[in-house]
Amino acid sequence: MSVDAPLRPAETFDDKTTRAPKRGRGPRESVMSRSAAMLIMGVFTLYFLIPIFWLLVSSTKTLDNFNTSAALWFTPSSLQDGIANVGRLFTYDGGIFPRWMLNSIVYATVAGGLGTILSAMCGYALAKYRFWGREALFNIFLGGVLVPATALALPLFLIFSKVQLTDTFWAVFLPSIVSPFGVYLCRIYASSSVPDEIIEAARIDGSGEVRTFFTVAIRLMSPALVTVFLFQFVAIWNNFFLPLVMLRTQSLFPVTLGLYTWNSNVSQYPELRTLVLVGAFVSIIPLLIAFLSLQRFWRSGLGAGGLK
Amino acid sequence: MKKSKFLSAAAVAVAATIALAGCSAGSGAGDSGSDTAASCKASTGKVTLNFTSWVPNMDKVVALWNKENPDIQVKVSIVANGNSGTYKNFFNQLKAGNAPDIGQVEYDTLPAFRVQDGLANIASCSGVSDAKADFSDGLWNQVTFGEANSVYAIPQDSGPMALYYRKDLFDKAGLSVPTTWAEYAADAVKIKALGGNITNFAKGDVNQFAGLVSQAGGQWFSTDDGTWDVNLTSAESTKVADYWQDLISKKLVNTLPSFTDEWNNAYNTGQDWTWVSAVWGANTISSGAPKTSGKWAVAQMPQWTEGDKASAAWGGSSSVVFKGSKHPAEASKFLVWLNTSKEALTALNKEANLYPASSTGADLPALTSGVEFYGNQAIYKDFATAAENIQPFTWGPTMTQTYSDVSDGFGSAISGSGTLSDALSSGQTKTIAALKAQSIAVK
Incomplete structure (x- = not known):
């Protein structure tokens, strides 16, 4: 397939050149560049969607069919096998999988939401107040963006051990509400989109600083907040190493760690393989929902910012 | 992709561990070998033991124990298998002083825990020396490292x-x-x-x-x-x-x-x-x-x-009592039951497909009858023969x-x-x- 791909489009290329100029709507752009762009986008769309399609197809197969049938197409019994797989997934081991999903949702939405508000407050303060050491503090945050979260997992484990919080909900929740990148983004956004004049006006009208932040600034910053929330949500959802180090009670696991636990046993307990596949597919659904429902705000925000 | 991400993460963790170990060298990691079997006194009152394992359905087997032993309750955590992060976690927990009482460790990793002084010597705990008769000499040697008056684990399954x-x-x-x-x-x-x-x-x-x-x-x-x-x-x-x-x-x-x-x-x-x-x-x-x-x-x-x-x-695991456990006597009692009693071995074989290391397990009905996939050959009898001929390693x-x-x-x-x-x-x-x-x- 990778061999055919660059060859085939060259033919379609030619017969489009003859047809395309008749359309002539909107700004003119060369047909060549447009179809090249389409081609590249098409290739990348396939590149990104095929693994997900494979996951969908694989989660509708029994273990026998998984090993024997074509990898990228359904089997005649896919519908009932798929339903049976999902049923088994949700009941296996006393229904531990829905528990993991719920944990992930709580970690990602609550910690993500709280983290977004903290980032917004922090970024706003750094952008709008002048105080001693402000730049130094901001530079430390910037440094924090560069430190990968995985490098911090082990020091965090030792610290949490000292206060006896390992293997608890808080061990994953507390580190998740910190986001240096969110602070950075909020500061940049606040300094460009919250005019000093508006804050002054609010002060003159007698609004306190906290009220100004929550009623005025936060609305102006909302597009950035959606972005920060999405980033946080995805980062927490995919966070795997921190829970791996911190947790050993299965009922506290997020879904990533739970699936990893199953997957690490596949060579000795092969029946877990279908559960891992179906589980992986089910676990991306909340991410899809979050993105599709929030991207509207996100896009309109970016657009509004661009017009100013 | 996930795996490579994990590996790089693990590499970071290893680097961090080495750095941390550098700071805390001399805190007891080196001076192993000197401790002969410490006294193994039973605790009074109700005891709860933490047990970390990656055997699926281990909780069902432990439930049998918990029902009959209200004073020694075991809480199981089922985690990823040893080389997928659990061994590293054990080492971190030992360093932080909050390791579980009992853990699963494969034979090939036991020496790593022994040289880091992470294992409790349970030789003087009651029932442990009697359990020796249940296992082949080669297997028993794996859990004693040939040291006199020492037992650091009870064999669970063998390969x-x-x-x-x-x-x-x-x-x-x-x-x-x-x-x-x-x-x-x-x-x-x-x-x-x-x-x-x-x-x-x-x-x-x-x-x-x-x-x-x-x-x-x-x-x-x-x-x-x-x-x-x-x-x-x-x-x-x-x-x-x-x-x-x-x-x-x-x-x-x-x-x-x-x-x-x-x-x-x-x-x-x-x-x-x-x-x-x-x-x-x-x-x-x-x-x-x-x-x-x-x-x-x-x-x-x-x-x-x-x-x-x-x-x-090839493969096989043992159950260890980690250093720092406050209840080695109760933990050993549980481990002897888990790995040598007919009740537990039957359940382990049924729920998790484990092939018991103990000779008590060799005559379980499931391990003496024919297996359809293998043309109704009683293959587990052949493996029992093989088990007797395992060369020490x-x-x-x-x-x-x-x-x-x-x-x-x-x-x-x-x-x-x-x-x-x-x-x-x-x-x-x-x-x-x-x-x-x-x-x-x-x-």
């Missing part, structure tokens, strides 16, 4: 090795089961002529290779009073390496990475005819190659000398590192640069360096 082969294909080709490695190599040529491969040599299965070396009578490690001797390039080890190198060079074996879909497929479609593997492999074949049901059989491993009866082990304190270095070398040999012996000699050098880096005495 005696034998030869799985496609009986139907052998019959059709007019071949009999190879009983020596020479016959095995001769059959490889005949099978190749028929378009098949006698087996698959995977670069990642260094622990399988270690089993083959131990069957030939070789040792990779030995220890004398805390000083380690590394010998990956002994005569026996080199003999085994040259044997398989010959098969690889002549392209008589498949070389796919093991436990993958393509590897399953090679067995499922009859391209690969045999597998020298452990007892747990029975399940791997039956689920990975469902189309071959009824066509397999099990024989003892081929021998280096006609008429010998040597076997080896000493594992080193840095097996994860040794496995990965040797595996890299095997990978090169399979792709045609270098040989398996080269891989062993570079593994030898790197293992000695790794031991020195951990300030472990090496000869």
Whole structure:
């Protein structure tokens, strides 16, 4: 397939050149560049969607069919096998999988939401107040963006051990509400989109600083907040190493760690393989929902910012 | 993709561990060996033990214990398997002082925990010395390290090795089961002529290779009073390496990475005819190659000398009591029940498909009757025979590192640069360096 791909489009290329100029709507752009762009986008769309399609197809197969049938197409019994797989997934081991999903949702939405508000407050303060050491503090945050979260997992484990919080909900929740990148983004956004004049006006009208932040600034910053929330949500959802180090009670696991636990046993307990596949597919659904429902705000925000 | 992400994460963690270990050196990690069996006093009142394992359904087995022992309640955590992060977690928890009371550790990793002084000596706990009679000497030696008056773990499951082969294909080709490695190599040529491969040599299965070396009578490690001797390039080890190198060079074996879909497929479609593997492999074949049901059989491993009866082990776990547990007496009592009582062994076999290390387990009904997938052969009886012939083998304190270095070398040999012996000699050098880096005495 990778061999055919660059060859085939060259033919379609030619017969489009003859047809395309008749359309002539909107700004003119060369047909060549447009179809090249389409081609590249098409290739990348396939590149990104095929693994997900494979996951969908694989989660509708029994273990026998998984090993024997074509990898990228359904089997005649896919519908009932798929339903049976999902049923088994949700009941296996006393229904531990829905528990993991719920944990992930709580970690990602609550910690993500709280983290977004903290980032917004922090970024706003750094952008709008002048105080001693402000730049130094901001530079430390910037440094924090560069430190990968995985490098911090082990020091965090030792610290949490000292206060006896390992293997608890808080061990994953507390580190998740910190986001240096969110602070950075909020500061940049606040300094460009919250005019000093508006804050002054609010002060003159007698609004306190906290009220100004929550009623005025936060609305102006909302597009950035959606972005920060999405980033946080995805980062927490995919966070795997921190829970791996911190947790050993299965009922506290997020879904990533739970699936990893199953997957690490596949060579000795092969029946877990279908559960891992179906589980992986089910676990991306909340991410899809979050993105599709929030991207509207996100896009309109970016657009509004661009017009100013 | 997830795996590589994890590996890089793990590398970071290792770097951090080394850095941290540097700060806290001397806090008791070095001065092992001196502690002979400490007193093992029972606690008073109700006790709760934490138990970390990766055996699926272990909670169901433990529930049987909890029902009958209201004063010793066991809380199970089921986590990812040892090399997928749990061993590192154990080491971190030992450092932080919050390790569970009981944990699962495979035989090849026990020495790593022993040299870090992470295991409690339970030799004087009641019932432990009586349990010795339940296990073969070789296995018991794995959990005592040959130290006097010491027991650091109770064997749980074991992985005696034998030869799985496609009986139907052998019959059709007019071949009999190879009983020596020479016959095995001769059959490889005949099978190749028929378009098949006698087996698959995977670069990642260094622990399988270690089993083959131990069957030939070789040792990779030995220890004398805390000083380690590394010998990956002994005569026996080199003999085994040259044997398989010959098969690889002549392209008589498949070389796919093991436990993958393509590897399953090679067995499922009859391209690969045999597998020298452990007892747990029975399940791997039956689920990975469902189309071959009824066509397999099990024989003892081929021998280096006609008429010998040597076997080896691949995998298997023990249960340990971690240093720092406040209740070693209760923990040992539970472990003796878990790994030697008929009730627990039956449940472990039924719920988790474990092949018990204890001799009490050998006559469970499930392990003495015929298995349909293997043409109704009572294969577990054959594995029980193999288990009696397992050659003793000493594992080193840095097996994860040794496995990965040797595996890299095997990978090169399979792709045609270098040989398996080269891989062993570079593994030898790197293992000695790794031991020195951990300030472990090496000869």
